[in-house]
Amino acid sequence: MSNMNRQFLLAARPQGMVKESDFDYAEAPKPVAGDGEFVVQTSHISLDPSMRGQMENRADYVAPLEIGDVMRAGGVGKVVESNHPDFAVGDMVGGTFGMQDYAVFNGSTPLRRYPPNTSAEQALGVLGGTGMTAYFGLLDIGEPKPGDVVVISGAAGATGSIAGQIARIKGCTVIGIAGSDAKCEWLTTELGFNFAINYKTQNVADALDKLCPDGINIYFDNVGGELLDTALERIATNARVVICGGISRYNATGDLAGPKNYFNLVFRRARMEGFIVLDYADQFPAAAEVMQGWINAGELQQGATVLNGFNQLPKALIALFEGVNTGKLMVKTN
């Protein structure tokens, strides 16, 4: 175990697409557990679209980062030192560890615990923040019913790929929109999506008209932009438009257009709703149990793209916005 704590600090607030120069590499001493504290060593760090917003100086549902702060990031790792009665050396935990090798806690920050045989992919994916986002976004906001047509943008991403599988489990017809033929193939042959549309090579509007002529009951949106308008034009009566993310917006500059077809919410008596997964934190353990059951039954799969090496972290975040990942994107750091 190294005595050095590698870190990436926020060096600059990004203008447009995030750049490597928005981060500074730093080395700090490995922290030591004080009275009642414990130290976690990260093994894998998660890359999530929401990290882009946290680099801005904006008061949202979480406090913004200051320049010079360790970049905020989710991670999974093991307790390597503990003076806390509830956390023992070797425990596998997940939480907001930041882009660093070690993080120190005193038990006041909520962490997730995993059975020791949990893979990092599952811990950060289906059983972590993105899995919970898919679960509560689809089930609580989307309210799927058997036979519903569910269309998912960013379908091959960490959240979309889980949301689509849950929709399939709930008896819906699932259509994924993704950015490559390989991703589309993965969605339909591995994850059991009914259909997939490659938005880079196909006309999404025409494809949807053909695949769901009676309209969309649930649009689970991770993208925003023109795709959202294309979907709003095709929502069915009483549709639910779940605003989970808007990755097309996060690195954009200037004034962003809104969904001009929003007024279809009236004509189709439909609802468009956002949510923050942290609001469901007290239900995470129960949801994880349900998801674990689906995994055990072979109904729910975790796809992941794992990059290797701590110094890959800034590049990996850029790669996320370029859509290189299939499923959950993470960096193996230790």
Place this chain on the structure above:
Amino acid sequence: MSNMNRQFLLAARPQGMVKESDFDYAEAPKPVAGDGEFVVQTSHISLDPSMRGQMENRADYVAPLEIGDVMRAGGVGKVVESNHPDFAVGDMVGGTFGMQDYAVFNGSTPLRRYPPNTSAEQALGVLGGTGMTAYFGLLDIGEPKPGDVVVISGAAGATGSIAGQIARIKGCTVIGIAGSDAKCEWLTTELGFNFAINYKTQNVADALDKLCPDGINIYFDNVGGELLDTALERIATNARVVICGGISRYNATGDLAGPKNYFNLVFRRARMEGFIVLDYADQFPAAAEVMQGWINAGELQQGATVLNGFNQLPKALIALFEGVNTGKLMVKTN
């Protein structure tokens, strides 16, 4: 009683703002009640923003009109001839009578019935379609709770003025946005709105920041456009954005912008939802009873602007979009 049935027919699909030349005046013979039929003579015809959309060739929740059809319009009137067992001469009824003096029915079309002492203002307003729209839009979609801050655009219009009073009755703080000082004065001194903002002379954003620094719990939107964006920027956590109408859109040409601040639905875990009041038709009688109770208790007032003369109808529709009315706009035709 005249033997002539004056009518306004749809002459042309409007381009941009509706014009008088979009209508043709016609005279038909007064219809005669056949077997099982009855004839209603309109006394007042309602002017509603939704009429603009019905002049277009567009499949929405109601069938579009054909060129040459009698213009569709809500009205109130009395049965003047009847061969139907359930409708007697003298009964006061409301329904979609069209822009004409007489309409004939056979009982299959749902009509509202009013106690004989009901005023036309109440029959077309609080107890008619606009009142029902305010009632179900605010209560069912908006879900007001005591202490909520409710902001209403088009607040001095037929629906907005009723919605605001219901919000007040439900214990909310009510802020109306309207287009003249006289309308604002009416809202606060007559209808019991807590505050009113004249969007033509005041900066709405600044006024809202001052009046509701903790944000908007319910935005009841009759207008769309920039006001919707101004409100979305200021919604509180778990806010409800009720899309009741979008009068700023109805006469606009070209591509209309969408609400660029829609993504606040995520940051504020909020919901934007549309509805069609006809979906609540089976609950109209119960709602009318509740509203009548509020009227009797002096808690709910009906404002109305009544123009005189059948030939005023096309001008009155244009005047509606120019905002001349305070409360319900109607034409007294007979």
